[in-house]
Amino acid sequence: MTEKYSVLLIGAGSMGGSMLRGWLGAGLLDPARSAVVDPNLSDALAGEAEEYGLAVNPETDFSYDVCVLAVKPQLFPVVVPALSWPAIEKTLFVSIAAGKSVSSIDRHLKEAGVEGVSIIRVMPNLPVSVGEGLSLLYADEKVDATKRQTAQALVEATGQAVWMRSEQEIDAGMSVSACGPAYAFLLTEAMEEAGIAAGLAPDTAALLARQTVIGAGALMAADMRSAATLRTAVTSKGGTTAEALKVLDQPGGIRELMVEAVAAATRRAGELSD
Numbered sequence: 001m002t003e004k005y006s007v008l009l010i011g012a013g014s015m016g017g018s019m020l021r022g023w024l025g026a027g028l029l030d031p032a033r034s035a036v037v038d039p040n041l042s043d044a045l046a047g048e049a050e051e052y053g054l055a056v057n058p059e060t061d062f063s064y065d066v067c068v069l070a071v072k073p074q075l076f077p078v079v080v081p082a083l084s085w086p087a088i089e090k091t092l093f094v095s096i097a098a099g100k101s102v103s104s105i106d107r108h109l110k111e112a113g114v115e116g117v118s119i120i121r122v123m124p125n126l127p128v129s130v131g132e133g134l135s136l137l138y139a140d141e142k143v144d145a146t147k148r149q150t151a152q153a154l155v156e157a158t159g160q161a162v163w164m165r166s167e168q169e170i171d172a173g174m175s176v177s178a179c180g181p182a183y184a185f186l187l188t189e190a191m192e193e194a195g196i197a198a199g200l201a202p203d204t205a206a207l208l209a210r211q212t213v214i215g216a217g218a219l220m221a222a223d224m225r226s227a228a229t230l231r232t233a234v235t236s237k238g239g240t241t242a243e244a245l246k247v248l249d250q251p252g253g254i255r256e257l258m259v260e261a262v263a264a265a266t267r268r269a270g271e272l273s274d
Helices: 014-026 043-051 073-082 102-111 126-130 145-158 167-174 180-197 202-222 227-233 240-248 254-272
Strands: 007-010 035-037 066-069 092-095 118-123 133-139 159-163
Touching (some): 007 014, 014 043, 066 145, 118 145, 133 145, 145 159, 167 254
Parallel strands (some): 007 035
Antiparallel strands (some): 118 133
């Protein structure tokens, strides 16, 4: 039997809303003790929440097992100090805000008179919206195993979960996972443009590039061999793919550019950290 959690979700935009849909679909929430707070909640999501019996923008608060903070980082100084409900110090706080460190969130909570709470950072990526997300999690040593399991169960409703060893590792990890969909989209764009340059009609080039990337992802999901092994398997010696890879994989090519890109994103993540 699936364990049901009492969850308060604050902020149900693109990412928070996707996570909420995942929890509802997986039957993880105790609707009588859960709620979503968002003054701009979409009619569609409000309807889904109410269909499951979930309170929307309630006037009174329950005692929640988990509070998921899914608002923009700049709203934390306003939103977090205003939080208050019975036994709030026992609540697990989960933040999906990029750049908000555990110590920063703890500081905001102390402004509300709440001390000694458990805080877990989660960095999801865009594919959580289709149930294929990858979320990075970090908690310090004060967070016990039961709370870690709770956070992981909520995250896995929208994809996979990976625990990181430090907040610095989250910065590096998100530079691969959270930024990664943009890398894949850029690759698709580049393939489309290359197809047009080779003489394909624009709509044909777009279809070929898009479906090829989709198919490659599906193949990796079905075949657990490494990416390097799969690449080798589709590269015939002396063939067309091998000739193309000579260009992409030359010194200064895609591997070195990706190292530089991830390093740049990691540096920026550190600069934005609070």
